[in-house]
Every structure is written in C-alpha cells, then in structure tokens.
Amino acid sequence: MQQADIIINNGTVLTMDKKNTVIKNGLVCVKGDTISRMGSGDNVPIEAEKIIDAHGGLILPGLINGHTHAAMSLFRGLADDLPLMEWLNNYIFPAESRIDADFVFTGTLLACAEMIMSGTTTFCDMYLFEKEAASAARQAKMRCLVGEVLYDFPSPNYGPVEKGLEYTESLIKKWQDDPLVSVAVEPHSLFTCSPDLLISANELALSYKVPLIIHVAETLNEVADVKEKHGKPPVEYLHSLGLLGPHLIADHCVHVNEQDISKMAKYGTKVIHNPESNMKLASGIAPVTELLARGVTVGLGTDGCASNNNLDIFTEMDMAAKLQKIQTMDPTVLDAATVLRMATIEGAKALGMEDITGSLETGKKADIIIVDVDKPHLTPMYNPYSHIVYAARGNDVSHSIINGQLVMEDRKLLTLDIEEIMERAKEKAIKVREWVF
Amino acid sequence: MQQADIIINNGTVLTMDKKNTVIKNGLVCVKGDTISRMGSGDNVPIEAEKIIDAHGGLILPGLINGHTHAAMSLFRGLADDLPLMEWLNNYIFPAESRIDADFVFTGTLLACAEMIMSGTTTFCDMYLFEKEAASAARQAKMRCLVGEVLYDFPSPNYGPVEKGLEYTESLIKKWQDDPLVSVAVEPHSLFTCSPDLLISANELALSYKVPLIIHVAETLNEVADVKEKHGKPPVEYLHSLGLLGPHLIADHCVHVNEQDISKMAKYGTKVIHNPESNMKLASGIAPVTELLARGVTVGLGTDGCASNNNLDIFTEMDMAAKLQKIQTMDPTVLDAATVLRMATIEGAKALGMEDITGSLETGKKADIIIVDVDKPHLTPMYNPYSHIVYAARGNDVSHSIINGQLVMEDRKLLTLDIEEIMERAKEKAIKVREWVF
Numbered sequence: 001m002q003q004a005d006i007i008i009n010n011g012t013v014l015t016m017d018k019k020n021t022v023i024k025n026g027l028v029c030v031k032g033d034t035i036s037r038m039g040s041g042d043n044v045p046i047e048a049e050k051i052i053d054a055h056g057g058l059i060l061p062g063l064i065n066g067h068t069h070a071a072m073s074l075f076r077g078l079a080d081d082l083p084l085m086e087w088l089n090n091y092i093f094p095a096e097s098r099i100d101a102d103f104v105f106t107g108t109l110l111a112c113a114e115m116i117m118s119g120t121t122t123f124c125d126m127y128l129f130e131k132e133a134a135s136a137a138r139q140a141k142m143r144c145l146v147g148e149v150l151y152d153f154p155s156p157n158y159g160p161v162e163k164g165l166e167y168t169e170s171l172i173k174k175w176q177d178d179p180l181v182s183v184a185v186e187p188h189s190l191f192t193c194s195p196d197l198l199i200s201a202n203e204l205a206l207s208y209k210v211p212l213i214i215h216v217a218e219t220l221n222e223v224a225d226v227k228e229k230h231g232k233p234p235v236e237y238l239h240s241l242g243l244l245g246p247h248l249i250a251d252h253c254v255h256v257n258e259q260d261i262s263k264m265a266k267y268g269t270k271v272i273h274n275p276e277s278n279m280k281l282a283s284g285i286a287p288v289t290e291l292l293a294r295g296v297t298v299g300l301g302t303d304g305c306a307s308n309n310n311l312d313i314f315t316e317m318d319m320a321a322k323l324q325k326i327q328t329m330d331p332t333v334l335d336a337a338t339v340l341r342m343a344t345i346e347g348a349k350a351l352g353m354e355d356i357t358g359s360l361e362t363g364k365k366a367d368i369i370i371v372d373v374d375k376p377h378l379t380p381m382y383n384p385y386s387h388i389v390y391a392a393r394g395n396d397v398s399h400s401i402i403n404g405q406l407v408m409e410d411r412k413l414l415t416l417d418i419e420e421i422m423e424r425a426k427e428k429a430i431k432v433r434e435w436v437f
Numbered sequence: 438m439q440q441a442d443i444i445i446n447n448g449t450v451l452t453m454d455k456k457n458t459v460i461k462n463g464l465v466c467v468k469g470d471t472i473s474r475m476g477s478g479d480n481v482p483i484e485a486e487k488i489i490d491a492h493g494g495l496i497l498p499g500l501i502n503g504h505t506h507a508a509m510s511l512f513r514g515l516a517d518d519l520p521l522m523e524w525l526n527n528y529i530f531p532a533e534s535r536i537d538a539d540f541v542f543t544g545t546l547l548a549c550a551e552m553i554m555s556g557t558t559t560f561c562d563m564y565l566f567e568k569e570a571a572s573a574a575r576q577a578k579m580r581c582l583v584g585e586v587l588y589d590f591p592s593p594n595y596g597p598v599e600k601g602l603e604y605t606e607s608l609i610k611k612w613q614d615d616p617l618v619s620v621a622v623e624p625h626s627l628f629t630c631s632p633d634l635l636i637s638a639n640e641l642a643l644s645y646k647v648p649l650i651i652h653v654a655e656t657l658n659e660v661a662d663v664k665e666k667h668g669k670p671p672v673e674y675l676h677s678l679g680l681l682g683p684h685l686i687a688d689h690c691v692h693v694n695e696q697d698i699s700k701m702a703k704y705g706t707k708v709i710h711n712p713e714s715n716m717k718l719a720s721g722i723a724p725v726t727e728l729l730a731r732g733v734t735v736g737l738g739t740d741g742c743a744s745n746n747n748l749d750i751f752t753e754m755d756m757a758a759k760l761q762k763i764q765t766m767d768p769t770v771l772d773a774a775t776v777l778r779m780a781t782i783e784g785a786k787a788l789g790m791e792d793i794t795g796s797l798e799t800g801k802k803a804d805i806i807i808v809d810v811d812k813p814h815l816t817p818m819y820n821p822y823s824h825i826v827y828a829a830r831g832n833d834v835s836h837s838i839i840n841g842q843l844v845m846e847d848r849k850l851l852t853l854d855i856e857e858i859m860e861r862a863k864e865k866a867i868k869v870r871e872w873v874f
Contacts, residue, residue, distance in 0.1 A: 073813075077823035081758075081772035113813035279759035280827070282768040309827035310814055315752065321518075322716035322756070323763075331719040335518035376510075376550035377747055377831075379859045380866030386514035390717070390746035393830045394814075422816045429817030 011054025062121025064347030067301025071107030118394025147186030277303030299347030448491025499558025501784030504738025508544030555831025584623030714740030736784030
C-alpha cells in the first residue's frame with residue numbers, strides 16, 4: 001500500500017497543465033511538500049493520514065496574485081473616487097510617510113488572511129518594510145516573492161537609496177534557501193527612479209538571479225513624463241538602459257504600443273495585468289489580447305487594496321475577461337480557461353516559479369485549493385472554467401494547501417488567528433485616521 | 438413600552454434616503470410588513486419578539502436587481518465566450534424552445550435562492566412562463582415585478598402573440614393586490630416585435646397603470662436593424678410609436694446618443710444598466726454618467742445567468758463603478774454612494790416602487806439586509822459605501838428581511854429548501870445537456 005500525507009478526492013481536478021487536462025472524479029495525493037500522485041477513481045490503494053473529500057467540487061492549483069502591496073489592506077476604503085494626484089498627495093502619501101515595521105507586519109498578516117480565504121496561495125509584493133512582509137507571509141505559510149520598493153527619495157524604512165540596495169541584498173541572502181519566501185529587486189517606476197538606480201537595481205537582480213520588478217506604463221501621465229525626461233516612452237527607455245529581459249516583471253503595461261509589445265516578446269519580459277486597479281484609478285485598459293497574441297507571458301494581480309479594493313483573484317479574473325471583450329468588442333477573446341491560466345500557471349511563469357507552482361502535476365509543490373460548488377449560484381455546473389471565472393467568488397474556496405501544508409480547512413484558517421489580526425488592524429486604523437483626517 | 442416584531446441593532450444604518458443619512462450605532466424596528474421606527478443608541482424602550490444583533494455590520498435596504506431572466510440560472514455556463522449569434526442560435530434558442538412551466542419554476546426558485554443569499558430583495562423579471570416565475574418568487578417571499586416576454590413569433594408558453602397579451606392581462610389581474618408580486622407588460626425588443634404589438638402592449642400597460650419593459654439599444658446590430666426597418670434609431674422609433682413615458686423601463690440603452698438621452702430625460706423614461714452582461718457579450722458600454730447627468734433614473738441589473746454569469750448585485754455595483762471610470766477616464770464618476778443608490782432607491786424608482794422599497798425610512802415596507810463586516814477583507818472600515826461597492830461580496834450578506842419577514846438568518850434561507858432546489862436543478866441540467874449537446 002502506498003503512503004501519502006494528504007489525499008484530496010471526489011472532485012473534478014483542473015490541472016492547468018499544458019493540455020488543460022481535466023480529471024473527473026479525480027484525486028490528488030500529497031507527500032511532504034509535493035504532489036506525489038494524481039489520478040481518478042474511487043478505489044485507490046493509497047493510505048493517507050488526512051483524506052479531504054471535495055464533495056464534487058473543483059480541485060485546482062492555488063491562485064497567484066502577481067502584483068500587490070499587501071499591507072495597504074490597512075488603507076482599504078480610506079479614500080476612493082478621487083483624482084489620482086489628490087488621492088496620492090492628500091491620503092496615501094501622508095499615511096505612508098508614517099507607517100512602520102509593525103504596521104506592515106499587521107497589514108500583511110491581514111492581507112494573507114484575505115488572500116488565503118479567497119484562494120490565493122502565492123503573491124508577489126512590493127512595499128516598504130518588506131522584511132516584515134516576508135515574516136508575515138512566513139507566519140501565514142504563504143508562498144511569496146517580495147521586494148523592498150526602491151526610489152530616489154528617502155524611505156521611511158531604509159533611509160537613503162544606497163541603503164535600499166543593501167537592504168534588498170540582505171533580504172535576498174536571508175531568504176535564499178527558504179521554501180516559501182523569495183526576494184526580488186523592485187525599483188518603483190521609471191518616474192521615481194534615476195537611471196543610475198535602475199541600472200544598479202538591474203545589476204543586483206542579475207547577480208543574484210532574482211526577478212527585477214517595476215511599474216511600467218501604468219498611466220498616460222507617466223508615459224508623457226518619461227518621454228519628456230528621457231526622450232522615449234517607457235519600454236524603449238527600459239530597453240535603452242538594458243533592463244528588458246526574461247527576469248523583468250513589468251506591472252500594468254496599460255499604455256504600451258505594438259512596438260513595445262514586440263520588444264517585450266523578443267526579450268521575454270513578463271507582464272502582470274491589474275484590471276480592477278487600472279479601472280478604478282481610470283488609468284486605462286492594458287492590451288492583454290495583443291500581449292497574449294504576441295506570446296508575452298501575462299499574469300494577474302490585484303494591486304493594493306487602496307486601489308481595488310480587494311485582494312480577490314476571482315473578481316480579478318471575471319473583470320479581466322469582461323474588460324478585454326468590451327475593449328475589443330469581441331466576446332471570444334480571453335475565454336475562461338485562458339483567464340484561469342493567467343491566474344495560475346501563467347502567473348507562475350511570470351514570477352519564475354513555473355517549476356514549483358501554478359499547475360497540479362506530479363512532482364510539483366502542493367499548492368492546491370478546493371472550490372465548493374454545492375451552492376445555488378454554482379448549481380448546475382456545465383463548464384468548470386466558466387464557473388470559476390464568471391460565477392464563483394473568493395469565499396467559495398473551502399480548502400487551501402500551500403507547499404503541502406493545509407492552511408485552510410472548511411474556511412477555517414489554520415495558520416493565522418483572524419480575530420487577533422482584525423483587532424490589531426482596527427488599532428492601526430485609529431492611527432491612520434489621525435494621520436489623514 | 439412600544440412593541441415591534443423585529444429590531445435590528447448594533448450596526449451602521451445606511452438609509453439611502455434623500456440625504457444618504459447614515460446612523461451610527463443605529464437600529465431599525467419592524468412591525469408587520471413596515472419599518473416602524475429608526476434611531477440610534479443602545480437603550481431604546483422598545484420590546485420585540487426578535488432582536489437581531491448586526492455585530493457592528495452594515496444595515497441597508499435590500500438590493501434591487503432591475504433586469505434579469507431568472508430561470509436562465511439553469512443555463513449558467515452552458516456556453517460562454519462565443520459570438521452572439523452562435524451563442525443564441527446554437528445554445529440558448531434551442532434550449533429555450535424546449536423549456537416548460539416546471540423548468541421556469543425550478544430555475545426561478547434557484548435564482549431566488551441565489552439572489553436572497555447575495556442581498557437582493559426585489560427583482561424585475563422578463564421570461565417565459567412567468568406565471569410560474571411569480572409563484573416561485575412568492576414561495577421564496579421575494580418582492581418582484583414580472584412579465585411574460587412578448588414577440589411576433591409563437592411562444593412555447595402561450596402560443597400565438599395575441600394570446601400573449603391575454604396571458605399578460607390575466608397575470609396582471611391575478612396579482613394586482615399581492616403584497617410582493619407585481620406584473621408588467623414586456624415586449625422583448627424593437628427587432629422582435631411589430632409596431633402593432635408594441636402599440637398594443639403599451640395600451641395594455643397604460644390601461645392597467647403598470648410598467649412597460651423592453652430591451653432597447655443593447656447592441657450595434659440592433660440599432661442598425663431598427664434604422665434599416667423603421668428609418669430611425671431605437672429611441673426615436675419608440676418616440677414615434679408613443680411609447681416613451683415615465684412608465685417605460687428601457688433595459689440596457691448601451692447605444693444611445695445625446696438626443697436619445699434628452700428625449701428619455703424629457704419623458705421620464707427609466708433605464709436599467711447591466712454592465713456585466715454588456716461586457717461579456719461585447720455589446721458596449723452604456724453612457725451611464727451622461728444619463729445620470731441629464732437626470733435619467735438608472736437602476737442596476739444582472740441580466741440573465743447565461744450572459745453574466747451570476748445574479749450578484751455586489752459585483753454588478755463594483756463593475757458599474759469601475760467601467761464608467763475607465764470609459765470616461767475619470768476616477769471621480771459614479772462614486773460608491775451613487776452606485777449604491779442605483780442598486781437601491783434609484784432601482785426602486787425605476788421600477789415604480791420608490792414608495793415601497795429602496796431605502797430605510799419609517800413607513801416604508803421592511804426590505805432590509807445586513808452585511809457582516811467582521812471579516813479580514815472588510816476590516817478595518819473607513820467608509821461603508823466604499824466597502825459595499827468595492828470590497829464586499831454577495832455572500833457577506835448575513836440576514837435578509839423582505840416585507841417584514843425574515844427570509845435569511847445567519848446565511849440560512851428560511852423560505853426555501855436549498856438542497857431540494859439544487860437537486861431539481863441538476864435534474865433539469867441533464868435535460869438541457871440532451872437538448873443542446
């Protein structure tokens with residue numbers, strides 16, 4: 001008799017492998033941190049300590065949030081429906097200038113709770129005090145790629161910019177053998193970082209073989225600004241600095257043209273699409289259909305809670321699919337399976353984690369969620385992809401396993417004390433109100 | 438000591454009255470079917486049979502789904518991401534030609550379960566076999582405005598079109614004194630109904646003082662078709678037939694221009710906006726910001742489950758707000774409070790029910806929901822409107838009261854047997870698969 005630690009059975013498995021293989025009445029076995037076996041049928045000669053009955057639900061890879069600022073969970077709803085500069089200058093920047101390590105730790109814990117409870121198992125973070133963000137993710141037992149935001153002006157965390165590169169390097173070293181936490185180099189944007197900083201950041205990323213992550217072409221103002229200062233639009237400017245490459249993850253890419261897309265495709269640069277944030281801030285609609293047609297890897301992200309205002313990849317999938325249809329006036333683009341790939345295996349590719357996560361295949365790490373479909377809004381079920389993208393919501397996720405460890409069971413979080421985290425979040429909010437109002 | 442049947446306390450009341458009054462630490466008393474008192478504070482000298490503690494959550498009017506085809510819940514996910522005509526001709530029309538009374542009854546029960554569980558207390562329906570839709574709503578104890586869809590070709594329900602008007606008239610008479618069910622006259626569209634049918638339908642609506650409901654300017658094809666056949670675009674054509682008026686509810690209005698909007702404003706015609714369906718079918722973006730600026734009453738609808746694919750007004754609010762921001766490239770349009778008004782009091786106005794429902798005010802019928810905010814994704818709370826529109830999801834609704842009756846308590850439906858309904862829905866789905874695949 002074979003042994004496993006966990007068996008999930010009695011569900012439809014959406015593997016999200018290369019062929020989008022679907023296994024009806026499927027099962028997934030987990031041994032240690034790894035998917036040890038997959039198959040179908042009821043009578044499987046395997047013993048396991050823990051058997052999880054999916055009750056006819058959907059078993060799929062954990063979702064990947066490719067771009068967020070997790071601790072901004074504590075700013076959710078602080079200010080909305082405002083012109084960008086008013087929102088930033090009167091609310092977000094004043095609040096961010098006052099935050100500290102404990103604020104980021106608490107906010108990231110809260111974000112991890114929300115993410116696990118809505119099916120995300122891996123997230124990519126860019127914020128301040130990322131040492132604490134990493135610790136919070138580690139406590140939640142979430143997989144993550146984190147990086148300290150770098151820019152020309154002094155940071156409330158590390159001080160002058162030179163220290164930012166040192167801080168990043170120490171983070172990389174600290175976490176380099178961790179099973180869950182990875183670190184990236186993350187200059188904020190082309191309009192907040194000097195060419196010198198961008199080049200140094202790229203060198204640091206290349207020397208440690210970690211991703212370089214930056215906001216690119218998010219707004220028309222940014223494009224105009226970069227053109228004015230550097231004589232070329234964002235992607236060309238990135239190219240001229242030698243930053244384009246397969247290690248580069250470009251967040252947003254709302255305002256990129258055909259030439260830009262060709263360049264990104266040629267250099268293997270990855271894109272993270274954040275439709276809800278781009279809509280809410282009225283930034284524009286990224287040309288996702290064209291990016292995919294040209295072979296660019298595109299993952300999905302929520303961006304931070306201040307501009308979304310949630311970390312739910314389910315609503316992000318729904319929005320992404322519908323937004324491209326309306327942009328192209330073609331209902332066939334970004335079909336449900338394609339969108340779910342963006343939220344799973346394509347997101348993993350974007351973060352350089354495709355050998356670890358993003359699909360359910362024997363030998364990969366066990367990052368698995370179960371979606372409970374025994375509910376009126378998910379009954380009957382004709383097409384599981386359509387259900388996931390257009391009908392399910394984050395809180396339809398019943399179970400989550402990350403790196404082989406059960407972190408949520410029947411919607412109960414096993415790694416975090418939600419009540420305590422929410423209490424701490426409310427205390428932080430009292431301070432935020434004092435800072436801003 | 439005053440008496441009440443139900444008291445809801447310990448929550449923030451979003452009244453959605455004319456001033457958007459918010460009552461902190463508020464309470465709402467219900468006596469019979471009516472809101473008997475509202476106020477704030479802990480020590481209220483009122484006795485009640487049932488006291489519902491909102492636990493610091495949000496107490497607001499039940500949401501209004503201004504346009505749906507409820508029984509299409511049984512077609513959710515049957516076919517997606519297809520060109521409109523392929524979707525209609527190969528899937529929806531063949532399936533609809535086979536449905537019967539029991540199909541509509543079951544599908545509407547399923548839809549009512551989903552709607553109540555996502556905060557909707559009133560819906561406006563257009564479909565076949567509406568006698569059964571009304572009965573299902575009555576069983577669910579939901580408020581509704583229903584109407585049999587009328588068109589030039591024979592109906593699987595009533596047969597030839599003349600019988601459709603008779604059927605509608607008998608429905609109006611049957612339900613005219615009902616506390617929950619109202620009936621409208623509902624010709625399908627300008628391209629499926631002859632001028633004679635449209636005029637007869639309007640006469641019937643006017644003679645019984647009930648709303649006239651029709652799809653208008655949903656797609657560019659429709660606009661071209663109406664122009665070609667009748668020499669004028671949809672709203673002008675409606676005007677020429679004498680159909681514009683305060684009793685007319687025009688669903689969609691995606692492709693209307695300034696002149697159309699002026700005419701609709703002048704005649705007091707109401708609009709129901711269905712952003713998710715319009716996006717998913719790639720129909721276009723309705724000019725909601727302009728409609729509101731010109732004083733047109735605009736409610737929100739989900740449309741049917743085959744083109745959405747859910748009946749959740751929370752995601753519809755989120756989508757509506759973000760879609761207008763991206764269309765106008767202005768983040769200030771359709772702010773959260775405005776969108777929540779569209780889903781409550783403006784929706785009530787659109788359906789002619791503003792004296793009954795859509796806001797929490799003493800003397801109005803008690804249609805009330807509670808949103809549980811004691812969750813990571815709703816903690817902390819700076820702004821309740823922002824929370825409702827941008828962060829909450831349908832399944833954050835914990836309680837629902839319709840016409841003074843508690844229909845959901847701590848997410849348990851009290852008027853419907855969900856397990857039984859889901860079983861029946863699955864049986865219907867087996868038939869649908871036989872019809873279509």
